[in-house]
Amino acid sequence: MHAVISVSQLQQQFNDPKRVIIDCRHDLSDPQAGRNAYLTSHIKGAQFLHLDEDLAGVLTGKNGRHPLPDPALLAKKLGALGIDAQSHVVAYDASGGPFAARLWFLLRWLGFERCQVLDGGWAAWLQAEGALASGPATVSVQTEFLVQLQPDYMVTADAVLANLSTPQFTVIDARSAERFAGRGETLDPVGGHIPGAKNRFFMLNLDQGYFKSSEQLHQEWRDLMGEIPSTEWVQQCGSGVTACHNLLAMEVAGFKGGRLYAGSWSEWCSDTSRPMVLSSELA
Structure with missing residues (x-):
């Protein structure tokens, strides 16, 4: 699976029931901006994961500003979003891809490789007039995400x-x-x-x-x-x-x-x- 996916490719497989889109938008200077932007408008069906709350661990003052999250806790959150071994995850942000890439790499660290980053991110989706929604998205089926740590x-x-x-x-x-x-x-x-x-x-x-x-x-x-x-x-x-x-x-x-x-x-x-x-x- 190629590491990035184009808007047109995502649109072609948009109705795949195993596809899970994750909104990773974030602003380092305003930690709530990403969630607020998601609630206002996001790719239809997308779920949201927060850099500080979901994709990073507990700060100790000696382990950096975004330490690794606890693998078991992250796996529980991923399972709650319906992500399992058969899922196809597409991550996006509005900053050129670094926050989406963080999720992409964390998933690989957990032993999951069916993840791609949306090339061009949020801006590309808007330019293509892709389907949008607002408010939190529902999860049809929660599942178990099994960790095979790398x-x-x-x-x-x-x-x-x-x-x-x-x-x-x-x-x-x-x-x-x-x-x-x-x-x-x-x-x-x-x-x-x-x-x-x-x-x-x-x-x-x-x-x-x-x-x-x-x-x-x-x-x-x-x-x-x-x-x-x-x-x-x-x-x-x-x-x-x-x-x-x-x-x-x-x-x-x-x-x-x-x-x-x-x-x-x-x-x-x-x-x-x-x-x-x-x-x-x-x-």
Whole structure:
């Protein structure tokens, strides 16, 4: 199954009873904006999952701004939305795909691969005059979502720390070049990046709101990474969300084996004993 799906493809299979559409719209500066937008208008039949409440876990102050959710709790929520092993999940947002990609990757982490991200998201659906609805959608049948956790899809802060002295993989930071350089940091208390990390701003995966072709993405990623095998690519960002967009782009480009450092910079910089390349060193 291809990692992204076009509006026209979704419209063709719109009446498939096993298709479950998930609205993942979110605004980091206004956490309730996504739910409010969903209740006002959404793709007909779509359910809603909240980044902070559903697609992230409990904050401790040391595990980043969007730690991984508890797998069993997320599985219970997915089952309540009618998602089981035979379902086909389509996720969308209104921000170019990072929040939808977060769900896409979490599902893969749980052992479920029948998920796609809607290319162009909410704007593309509106432009195509796709079917809309308002208010909460009903769930016809609740089911059980069985977890087959894939721990190898993730790396921990300890693994990233160990990698600094004994390199086994390359870290790729999905934040903007400005934030990577430690300039204009507004979300985390420290500006900078993990030593040795490369930078690939997630928005570079898009062209006018749509994913670039697989061929173009393949070439751009190869230009960045050279001959480093994709199994040695670890994606991170500020909190483990936009990094999922890079993982999705890898999939579109035909690169397999990418992993996520979910805690990302917000977890890394919470411990001042960890090595950091700070903005002052980049001046």
